[in-house]
Amino acid sequence: xxxxxxxxxxxxxxxxxxxxxxxxxxxxxxxxxxxxxxxxxxxxxxxxxxxxxxxxxxxxxxxxxxxxxxxxxxxxxxxxxxxxxxxxxxxxxxxxxxxxxxxxxxxxxxxxxxxxxxxxxxxxxxxxxxxxxxxxxxxxxxxxxxxxxxxxxxxxxxxxxxxxxxxxxxxxxxxxxxxxxxxxxxxxx
Numbered sequence: 665x666x667x668x669x670x671x672x673x674x675x676x677x678x679x680x681x682x683x684x685x686x687x688x689x690x691x692x693x694x695x696x697x698x699x700x701x702x703x704x705x706x707x708x709x710x711x712x713x714x715x716x717x718x719x720x721x722x723x724x725x726x727x728x729x730x731x732x733x734x735x736x737x738x739x740x741x742x743x744x745x746x747x748x749x750x751x752x753x754x755x756x757x758x759x760x761x762x763x764x765x766x767x768x769x770x771x772x773x774x775x776x777x778x779x780x781x782x783x784x785x786x787x788x789x790x791x792x793x794x795x796x797x798x799x800x801x802x803x804x805x806x807x808x809x810x811x812x813x814x815x816x817x818x819x820x821x822x823x824x825x826x827x828x829x830x831x832x833x834x835x836x837x838x839x840x841x842x843x844x845x846x847x848x849x850x851x852x853x
Contacts, residue, residue, distance in 0.1 A: 669681045669682055679808070689830065691759065694755050701713070702755050703715075703749055706824035713821050716747070717759075718747070720815075721761050725765045728768055728769050731781070731800055733783055778800065779800045783797065785797060
């Protein structure tokens with residue numbers, strides 16, 4: 665995927681395009697990491713690259729349930745689990761889940777076709793008390809914000825692991841040629 669979202673013709677296309685771009689960016693932080701590195705927590709926080717990607721997939725899945733008006737349980741123990749790769753869980757498992765969630769998000773939003781479609785808020789303490797409904801537009805903007813925030817966390821963790829940064833990783837993942845100002849990332853031997 666290119667480093668920039670292409671031209672946008674409709675609001676829905678733009679929101680889905682930017683969400684897809686943020687999914688790509690957070691996934692990119694895992695490029696070339698070993699299973700141990702995906703679980704590493706080299707900063708002051710308990711966050712890992714693999715755990716952040718898993719959390720982003722879980723968050724999108726939860727908001728998709730809100731749009732579909734599917735019942736959800738508030739399970740805070742499960743919430744904590746969604747920040748860590750489970751024993752035996754691979755990044756390929758997480759990517760497959762994220763792909764399914766992304767496909768369902770895009771299908772649901774496209775089929776619904778109404779960014780103003782509303783659903784009631786859940787009454788969580790972090791929500792504004794004066795807001796009683798979300799609409800699909802707000803949810804997509806929130807998912808872009810949430811994914812971008814965690815992509816930034818994952819960037820810092822990745823840099824702490826091996827010094828790799830976003831554009832050299834993207835160049836390596838996409839096979840860009842080296843230039844005088846940008847060298848694709850290479851795994852240390």
